[in-house]
Amino acid sequence: MPFEWPVEFDPSFFSLQNIRExxxxxxxxxxxxxxxxxxxxxxxxxxxxxxxxxxxxxxxxALMKIGRSKILSAPAQVYIDVFRGTPLLIxxxxxxxxxxxxxxxxxxxxxxxxxxxxxxxxxYVAEIFRSGIQSIDRGQMEAGRASGLTYAQTxxxxxxxxxxxxxxxxxxxxxxxxxxxxxxxxxxxxxxxxRSARVLQSATANSTPLVAAAVFYLAICLxxxxxxxxxxxxxNRRTA
Amino acid sequence: MTKSxxxxxxxxxxxxxxxxxxxxxxxxxxxxxxxxxxxxDVSVASDIAYPPFEFEKDGEPVGFDIDLLDxxxxxxxxxxxxxxxxxxxxxxxxxxxxxDVVISAMTITPERKKRIDFSDPYFNADQSLLVPSDGGIxxxxxxxxxxxxxxxxxxGEIKAxxxxxxxxxxxxxxxxxxxxxxxxxxxxxxxxxIINDLPVSQDEVNGSGGxxxxxxxxxxxxxxxxxxxxxxxxxxxxNKALAxxxxxxxxxxxxxxxxxRAPEEIPE
Numbered sequence: 001m002p003f004e005w006p007v008e009f010d011p012s013f014f015s016l017q018n019i020r021e022x023x024x025x026x027x028x029x030x031x032x033x034x035x036x037x038x039x040x041x042x043x044x045x046x047x048x049x050x051x052x053x054x055x056x057x058x059x060x061x062a063l064m065k066i067g068r069s070k071i072l073s074a075p076a077q078v079y080i081d082v083f084r085g086t087p088l089l090i091x092x093x094x095x096x097x098x099x100x101x102x103x104x105x106x107x108x109x110x111x112x113x114x115x116x117x118x119x120x121x122x123x124y125v126a127e128i129f130r131s132g133i134q135s136i137d138r139g140q141m142e143a144g145r146a147s148g149l150t151y152a153q154t155x156x157x158x159x160x161x162x163x164x165x166x167x168x169x170x171x172x173x174x175x176x177x178x179x180x181x182x183x184x185x186x187x188x189x190x191x192x193x194x195r196s197a198r199v200l201q202s203a204t205a206n207s208t209p210l211v212a213a214a215v216f217y218l219a220i221c222l223x224x225x226x227x228x229x230x231x232x233x234x235x236n237r238r239t240a
Numbered sequence: 241m242t243k244s245x246x247x248x249x250x251x252x253x254x255x256x257x258x259x260x261x262x263x264x265x266x267x268x269x270x271x272x273x274x275x276x277x278x279x280x281d282v283s284v285a286s287d288i289a290y291p292p293f294e295f296e297k298d299g300e301p302v303g304f305d306i307d308l309l310d311x312x313x314x315x316x317x318x319x320x321x322x323x324x325x326x327x328x329x330x331x332x333x334x335x336x337x338x339x340d341v342v343i344s345a346m347t348i349t350p351e352r353k354k355r356i357d358f359s360d361p362y363f364n365a366d367q368s369l370l371v372p373s374d375g376g377i378x379x380x381x382x383x384x385x386x387x388x389x390x391x392x393x394x395x396g397e398i399k400a401x402x403x404x405x406x407x408x409x410x411x412x413x414x415x416x417x418x419x420x421x422x423x424x425x426x427x428x429x430x431x432x433x434i435i436n437d438l439p440v441s442q443d444e445v446n447g448s449g450g451x452x453x454x455x456x457x458x459x460x461x462x463x464x465x466x467x468x469x470x471x472x473x474x475x476x477x478x479n480k481a482l483a484x485x486x487x488x489x490x491x492x493x494x495x496x497x498x499x500x501r502a503p504e505e506i507p508e
Contacts (some may be wrong), residue, residue: 008332058261097421100428107430109414189389189414189425202393203401 025208032200032209039196040216046110046185046192048179050117054178055171058117063155065130066077074124083123088184092116096188113185113192121178125194132163166235172228176221183217193217253499255446277300282474284309284320285339287327290441292498293345304439304498305343308362308482311465311490315481334469341474342467357470359478361463361507362491367399368438369456370445371424377433379456385411389422395460396435403435426452439499446500463507 029036064076083091087164096112099105136159144154186195197213281399286305288294293302299321313320320341325333327344336356347365348358371377377386380403390397392415400413414431416422423444425431434441438457445452466482468475485491486506494501 096430097424097428100430105429187417187421189416189421190417195415199391199397202397 006073018216022207023211025206028204028206028208029212030199032089032204035196035200035211036193036212036216039191039193042110042191043179043182044220046113046117046182047175049114050121050178050182051171051175052173053114053118053194054121054125059106059129059160061122062129062133065126066133068207076077080126083120084127088116088120089187091120092185092188095119108183109188109190112188113182113190116185117178117181120181121174124174124177125171128167128174129163132167132170133159135166136162169232169235172224172231176224176228178222179221180217241292279317279319282313282341283320283323283327283339284341284343285323285330285333286342287330288322288324288343290440290471292439294343295300304363304494307343307494307497308485308491309341309343311485311494312466312478312481315458315484316474330388331467337469340468341478344463344467346467347462348465352467355470357468357472358465359468359475360482361465362482363439363464364503364507365395365460365462365464365504366438366504367396367435367452367458367460368441369458370434370436370441370452371432372425372429373451375432377404377455380408382384383409383411383433387412387414387430388433389414389416389425389431391416391419391422391436393403394419394436395462396437399460400435401457442500457504459504478486 061076061079064072065080067073092113095116096106096109131168133155140158140162141151141154144158145151147156182192183194186192186198189195191199193213193216197209200209201207282290286294286301288296288301288303290303292303293305294301296302301324306322309320323339325339330342330344330346331352333339338407345363345365346352348361352358366456369380377383383403386401386409388400388409388411390400390413397415399412400409403409404413411432414422414425416425419434419440421435422431422434422436426434427448435458438454441454445454466478468478485494491506492503495501
């Protein structure tokens with residue numbers, strides 16, 4: 001049996017000229033800039049809506065989980081475990097391709113992606129809120145109760161507003177994850193940034209659209225990553 | 241901490257890498273024999289995962305290509321020994337003489353012709369319009385604003401975009417990573433039509449129990465050929481046998497058996 005290397009290298013292709021023509025052909029990008037830009041806006045809109053809806057659902061889940069009622073905390077725990085413990089790719093494929101089996105047909109790819117990303121993000125946001133809420137000194141709850149507020153009132157007016165400030169950096173990081181995770185929605189055919197780039201790549205036989213898509217992702221993710229880091233540092237200084 | 245974790249994980253990586261090397265080594269073919277003739281064994285490479293052309297049934301390769309080459313072998317006096325080789329490595333292996341013949345639903349292209357030789361064409365790989373039987377779409381001209389599914393990077397995608405440019409499709413052309421995904425979406429009613437290779441779509445129709453149908457064949461001029469290393473002395477014998485098979489009705493028999501309909505025309 002002849003030995004074969006798992007990777008073949010053809011030096012005749014490895015040249016600066018090929019790198020320039022295959023990866024950095026600006027003409028290909030500018031000719032198709034409209035479709036890339038539109039796909040980028042879909043990506044950002046999808047992540048933004050999923051973040052907002054995920055925060056709402058995640059906060060509900062976090063409050064259910066930290067409460068003393070088992071009837072509320074057990075389902076929240078199961079939900080969080082399932083959505084954090086399975087790949088987002090399975091969740092998306094299931095939501096789009098498997099729900100028609102039981103009569104639920106999602107017509108809009110954007111909506112299917114939004115549901116999947118929201119449900120997934122909510123599980124992570126719930127954990128972010130839970131740790132945020134539990135990081136607030138226990139004495140505040142006791143003080144609130146002692147001054148005549150109910151558990152719910154203390155949560156709403158004292159604990160959650162303070163927790164919100166502390167969870168802004170991790171929620172920003174979650175938004176960065178969401179931006180990148182929108183690319184997984186391309187698997188069901190939504191023409192977000194990645195799919196748009198791949199369609200252009202296959203149409204032009206040139207890889208520059210993929211490089212352009214990566215630059216778009218960087219352009220929105222990097223500022224947010226540094227913003228989250230900065231916020232975290234400020235928060236640490238203040239609470240230290 | 242990080243170091244000890246790395247120390248534990250690293251051997252696993254090395255093991256995985258070694259295993260993958262071994263597997264890659266096994267994937268390579270045998271040392272190829274010489275030319276044809278005289279009832280001798282001939283090593284044939286095929287990517288046996290492409291129904292109805294080549295796929296496995298009870299551990300044996302079957303399909304259109306297998307029947308065709310077995311028949312050619314009978315007439316030209318050789319016995320094909322099939323090896324399952326991934327399509328992406330198949331041309332490299334053939335040009336290095338690791339096999340004598342490749343039959344693998346391979347389209348004849350000028351680029352491939354630079355590295356390997358082809359027989360006369362044996363299959364017109366036309367495109368097709370696949371729709372649900374009750375969908376009310378009878379041809380490409382009736383697509384209108386329907387959502388049309390294609391597999392990314394295929395001739396079907398190129399054709400669909402041509403129709404879009406011509407204004408025959410005013411709806412969305414939706415790309416899928418695999419044709420199975422597109423079939424699933426069509427069966428779910430999430431798209432209304434698929435433009436794809438005729439034989440692959442026909443295979444889906446045959447398994448659909450009457451729910452799907454092909455309403456139009458779209459000629460593209462693509463043709464499959466049997467491939468050989470450059471200057472193989474088998475090529476002439478294979479072409480002679482292939483011409484006979486096309487002539488005497490055997491081709492039509494094999495076509496009907498695997499494609500489920502009579503050929504529109506026999507490739508020349």
